[in-house]
Structures are given as C-alpha cells and as structure tokens.
C-alpha cells in the first residue's frame with residue numbers, strides 16, 4: 001500500500017516572511033492520511049524547515065556536482081546542511097526555460113540518491129506532443145533516461161510526477177482517466193527496468209491544475225499516489241482544503 005504524497009511546488013513565489021506565516025498556519029493541520037510537503041525557493045528553505053514539524057520541505061532544483069565553479073547553483077551538501085532531504089528534479093519549467101535535459105536530470109537523480117536524499121522527478125509531454133499522440137513515447141524516454149544507472153534499491157524510493165505541460169497553470173486538467181492511463185504506463189516502464197516489486201513501491205504523482213475539490217477522486221485512481229500542486233498550494237486555505245479533502 002503506497003502512502004499518498006502531496007507536494008506544493010511554489011515555483012518563484014513567496015518571501016521568507018510569507019513562508020514562515022504559511023508554515024505556521026498549515027503545518028499543524030497536516031494529517032496522517034498522506035505525506036504533505038512544500039517545495040520552496042532556496043532562500044526560504046531554512047525558514048520553512050525550522051517551522052515545519054509535519055510538512056516535508058523540498059528544494060525545487062539542485063546541481064549535479066559536489067561543488068565548483070557553477071555560478072548561481074546550489075549543491076546537495078548545502079541543502080543537507082539545512083536539513084533538506086527532498087528535491088524536485090526536471091520540472092518542465094526547468095526543461096523549457098533553463099536548458100534542463102534528460103541527461104542533466106539523470107545526473108541530478110544520481111547525485112540526490114547517492115546522498116540519501118529523495119528526488120521527485122518530473123516527466124510529461126507538451127501540448128504539441130499530446131496532440132501528436134506521442135505522450136507515452138515522451139514519458140517513456142524521459143523516465144528511462146532519468147533512471148539510467150540508478151540501482152534497484154534506490155529506484156524504489158524515487159517519486160515520479162507526471163505533469164502534462166499543457167495542464168500546468170492553464171486550468172486544463174487531464175481527466176482522471178487520462179492521468180491514470182499515463183501513470184499506469186509509467187509504472188509499467190519502471191517495471192520493465194526493475195521488475196514489478198520495485199515498480200509497486202514507486203509513488204507516482206499527477207500534476208497540472210490540481211484543485212482541492214478534485215483531489216480525492218484523483219487519488220482513487222489505482223496508479224496515482226499523490227499530486228504535485230502549483231497554484232492551489234500557494235494559498236493557506238486552499239492547501240488546508242486539500243488536507244481536509246483526505247480526512
């Protein structure tokens with residue numbers, strides 16, 4: 001039985017002060033029916049971590065090298081120093097705007113896993129790819145590339161987020177049937193790589209315009225184990241409504 005995992009991805013939103021206020025308001029409302037988390041900009045991570053007893057606090061990215069001449073980057077050692085153990089990798093916005101590739105996502109996966117941290121690795125097709133009917137080819141390519149050289153022991157603790165790019169921040173959600181179909185397919189790809197036992201351990205989230213009112217039904221889909229939530233995770237009441245939806 002996989003425990004649901006709901007993570008808010010704040011993207012480039014909220015100051016340190018906003019973060020402290022949000023964590024103070026939301027952390028104690030978390031229940032045991034899911035793992036609840038937020039991914040914040042780097043600057044707010046320490047404040048979030050200090051205020052959180054229940055919320056998982058995740059970074060939105062990291063670098064794949066230990067240290068060195070990489071201006072503007074953050075290493076996993078820096079994240080671990082402030083107690084951060086979760087990192088989102090390969091979000092479509094990083095792929096689209098910052099040159100993230102399947103190869104860099106894989107390098108980051110290996111770096112995060114080798115440092116005993118947990119990656120939430122994002123895969124998903126663009127609108128063009130969706131309309132061309134190539135969704136499954138795209139998510140397979142991205143998933144296989146992300147897991148290259150990942151050992152079976154590590155693979156089981158990876159969280160995968162399926163986020164169709166056309167559903168991110170657009171108000172368009174994939175239907176639960178489409179999301180389930182693609183998430184089941186992603187699990188079958190993991191099973192091809194590592195066997196069914198590992199595939200059954202991997203938690204797969206859906207992301208793309210998730211709202212509190214649709215969350216319960218989304219999680220009733222057999223291969224959807226959580227959600228990566230953008231806009232609806234930014235507002236305290238909306239985040240609490242997601243928690244209440246799983247009460």
Ligand SMILES: O=C[C@H](O)COP(=O)(O)O
Pocket residue numbers: 009091163167168169170171207208209210228229230231232
């Ligand atoms: O990482 C989260 C996703 O990009 C979804 O964002 P959204 O819920 O605002 O569509």
